[in-house]
Amino acid sequence: KYFPFNPEDLLLRRFVKWIYRIYPYIHVSFPEFTGEHLKRSEAYSAIESYLMSTSTSKARNLRAELGKDSSNLVFSMGYSDEVTDDFDGGKVRVWWSSTKSEPQTLRFSFYPAPHEHRFFKLTFHHRHRDTVMERYLKHVLESGKAALIKNRQRRLYTNNPNRDYDYTMLNWSHVMFEHPASFDTLAMHPEKKREIIEDLNAFKAGKEYYTRIGKAWKRGYLLYGPPGTGKSTMIAAIANYMDYDIYDLELTAVKDNSALRKLLIETTGKSIIVIEDIDCSLDLSGNRKKNEEKAEEEKKKESLPGMPKEEASKVTLSGLLNFIDGLWSACGGERIIVFTTNYVEKLDPALIRRGRMDKHIELSYCTFEGFKVFAKSYLGIENHTLFETIERLLGEVQITPADVAESLMTKTSTRGVEEDANACLEDLIRALEKEKEDAIIRALEKAKEDAIASKEEVEGGPNVEEQQNGQICKNKIASN
Numbered sequence: 269k270y271f272p273f274n275p276e277d278l279l280l281r282r283f284v285k286w287i288y289r290i291y292p293y294i295h296v297s298f299p300e301f302t303g304e305h306l307k308r309s310e311a312y313s314a315i316e317s318y319l320m321s322t323s324t325s326k327a328r329n330l331r332a333e334l335g336k337d338s339s340n341l342v343f344s345m346g347y348s349d350e351v352t353d354d355f356d357g358g359k360v361r362v363w364w365s366s367t368k369s370e371p372q373t374l375r376f377s378f379y380p381a382p383h384e385h386r387f388f389k390l391t392f393h394h395r396h397r398d399t400v401m402e403r404y405l406k407h408v409l410e411s412g413k414a415a416l417i418k419n420r421q422r423r424l425y426t427n428n429p430n431r432d433y434d435y436t437m438l439n440w441s442h443v444m445f446e447h448p449a450s451f452d453t454l455a456m457h458p459e460k461k462r463e464i465i466e467d468l469n470a471f472k473a474g475k476e477y478y479t480r481i482g483k484a485w486k487r488g489y490l491l492y493g494p495p496g497t498g499k500s501t502m503i504a505a506i507a508n509y510m511d512y513d514i515y516d517l518e519l520t521a522v523k524d525n526s527a528l529r530k531l532l533i534e535t536t537g538k539s540i541i542v543i544e545d546i547d548c549s550l551d552l553s554g555n556r557k558k559n560e561e562k563a564e565e566e567k568k569k570e571s572l573p574g575m576p577k578e579e580a581s582k583v584t585l586s587g588l589l590n591f592i593d594g595l596w597s598a599c600g601g602e603r604i605i606v607f608t609t610n611y612v613e614k615l616d617p618a619l620i621r622r623g624r625m626d627k628h629i630e631l632s633y634c635t636f637e638g639f640k641v642f643a644k645s646y647l648g649i650e651n652h653t654l655f656e657t658i659e660r661l662l663g664e665v666q667i668t669p670a671d672v673a674e675s676l677m678t679k680t681s682t683r684g685v686e687e688d689a690n691a692c693l694e695d696l697i698r699a700l701e702k703e704k705e706d707a708i709i710r711a712l713e714k715a716k717e718d719a720i721a722s723k724e725e726v727e728g729g730p731n732v733e734e735q736q737n738g739q740i741c742k743n744k745i746a747s748n
C-alpha cells in the first residue's frame with residue numbers, strides 16, 4: 269500500500285524479489301493496545317501467554333510476576349530479548365522479540381498519554397510465509413488462549429474514579445479475586461441451591477445453544493432480599509463456581525451513557541458484571557413521574573448560590589437497558605450480569621423483566637436448612653440436642669444469615685470443640701430469643717401508633733390526655 273502504482277506491475281514484483289534476495293525476512297508486529305478505545309489486544313495477551321509457556325527456558329532477559337493464587341512466580345520474556353521457536357518438526361524457524369517504544373504524547377487525544385507502547389515482533393523467512401500465516405499463528409493463538417484460561421489469576425475489577433491512571437485497563441482497576449465463598453458454605457435451602465447450580469451449568473455449556481437460538485451468550489440474575497442475607501456472598505460463590513472474573517460496576521461513578529458503553533467494551537468474557545444496590549445507584553425506580561419531580565428538585569438545589577456543584581451521573585434507564593441487552597452487550601460473550609437490591613418493588617419493571625434479568629433469586633431470612641449449613645461449616649456438627657429449640661425459634665422470628673453467622677463464630681479457642689459448639693448454639697438461642705422479644709415490642713408499638721392515628725382521623729386529633737396516655741404506654745413498653 270506504500271507504492272503509488274499497481275501491485276501487479278512487473279517492475280514492482282521484480283523489485284520485491286530483489287529486496288527478498290538481499291533481506292529475505294518478514295516482520296509482523298503485535299501491539300499491546302489496538303482500536304479506537306485502545307483495548308488490550310487479545311492477540312498480544314495470547315502470544316504473551318504462549319511465549320511464557322514455550323520460550324522462557326530460552327530467553328535470557330526475564331520478567332517475573334506473581335502467578336495464580338499468588339503462590340508462585342511466573343516468568344515471561346523481558347524487553348529487548350529474542351527467542352526462537354521451531355514449528356512443523358523443526359522445518360520452520362521463527363524469532364520472537366519483545367520491545368517497547370517511548371511514549372508519544374498525543375496532544376489532542378481524549379485519553380491520557382500512555383507510558384509506553386509495547387509490542388511483540390515476529391520474524392520469519394519469506395519462504396515460510398504461508399505456513400506461518402495459516403498454521404503457525406493459529407497454533408500460537410490457540411495454545412496461548414488455552415494457557416491463559418488455565419493459568420489466569422481471577423480478578424476483581426472496579427471502576428474507581430479516584431484511582432491513578434492505569435493504562436493496562438482503560439477504565440477499570442483491579443485486585444486479585446480471592447474470596448473463599450462457595451455453594452457448599454452458602455446458607456440456603458438445598459433445593460434452591462441445586463436449581464441455581466443447574467442454571468449455571470446450563471449457561472456454561474450453552475455456547476452452541478445460544479448461537480442456535482440467535483441470542484447473545486449472557487444471562488441476567490437479580491438477587492434481592494434484606495441486608496445481610498448473602499447477596500454479595502452468592503456473587504462470590506457464583507464467580508468461584510464458574511471460574512469467572514468480577515466487574516463491580518459503581519454506576520454513580522459513571523459519567524454518562526457513553527462512558528457506560530466504554531466500560532462495557534473493556535470487560536472480557538467469562539466474567540460477572542455486578543451492579544450492587546441498583547435501587548440506590550440511580551433513579552431507576554418504577555415511578556418515573558416521581559423521578560422527574562425529584563430531578564426538578566435537585567436542579568433547584570444545584571442552583572442555590574454558594575452550593576458546591578457535584579458532577580452527578582447522567583446514566584439513564586435507557587442507557588442501562590442498552591448496557592444489558594443492546595448491540596454492544598453481545599461483545600465478549602459468556603457473561604453474567606447481576607443486579608442486587610434490598611427493595612425489589614422499587615425497581616422499574618422494564619429493568620428486571622424476564623429476558624433481561626432471566627432469573628430472580630430471593631435471599632431471605634435464615635431458615636433451619638440454612639442454619640444447618642452454618643452449623644456444619646462453622647462448628648463441624650450435623651446434629652445437636654439444641655437443634656430442636658433453634659428450629660422452633662427460627663420458625664418464629666426473622667433473623668438474617670449474617671446475624672446467625674455472627675453468633676456461630678467461635679469467640680475463644682481455650683475451650684474444646686464440643687464446649688465451643690455448645691457456647692455458640694446457646695449464644696444463637698439468646699440472640700433468637702432477644703429478637704423474638706424485640707419483634708413483640710415493635711408490633712405493640714406499631715399497633716398503639718396505628719390506634720392513635722386512626723382516632724386522630726376520626727376525631728380530628730388527640731387531646732392532651734390521650735397524648736399523655738400514648739406516651740406513658742410507649743414508655744411502659746420500652747421499659748418492659
Ligand SMILES: Nc1ncnc2c1ncn2[C@@H]1O[C@H](COP(=O)(O)OP(=O)(O)OP(=O)(O)O)[C@@H](O)[C@H]1O
Pocket residue numbers: 453454455456493494495496497498499500501502610669670671673
Ligand atoms: N446465605 C448466606 N450464606 C453464608 N453466609 C452468609 C449468608 N448470608 C450472609 N452471610 C454472612 O454474612 C455476611 C454478610 O453477607 P453479605 O454481604 O453477602 O450480605 P448482603 O445480602 O450482600 O448484604 P447487603 O445487602 O448489606 O450488601 C457475609 O460475610 C457472610 O459471612
